[in-house]
Amino acid sequence: MTPSAHRRVFLMTLAASGAALATGAQAQALVDEKDAQAVALGYVAEARRVDARKYPKFAAGQNCTSCALYQGKAGDKAGGCPLFAGRQVAGAGWCSAWAKKA
Template sequence: MKTSRRNFLMLSVGVGSSLVLSRAAFADSAGKLSEADPKAQAVGYKEDASKVDKAKFPNYTAGQTCGNCSLFQGKATDAYGGCTLFGDKQVAARGWCSSYSNI
């Protein structure tokens, strides 16, 4: 079967766009830190700082979030960003863990 240049280009564009879309979807969900992750559990990470157990973590104070922590590597406007504690996993800017530091 002969493939024309036009058919080849159309097929290439279709396959290429599918790969880009699936990669973006994978990157969006695969890189987020889960509260169930053993490293996250070790430091009491919560995706929502308002759900921190204040009896278990008495050093938590209102207003502390990953977004204003010195270990957070995202921008102030990012919903998720990198953290030096968790390597390539992204933490929620509204989250919190016991390693919070504002220094």
């Protein structure tokens, strides 16, 4: 990952941490694929449905649980993501901001 990508991940994680503290222990809703932010990022709840022509950087095996931004555990069906503050993404999902975990 490039230094600017590390910086971007850090800043998004920092922002998400603040949002998580603000929402407390409330149950978080899942991101809707039709949500404006989700559409802008090409988010899909199942990575196997990614349009590889539209997102040529997508590779098999990429999903939210393998993303550096994912805040859930590897086996969780859903977890937090700083890009969708206050909501959860599907562990099997994917978006164009996917970044490999260190």
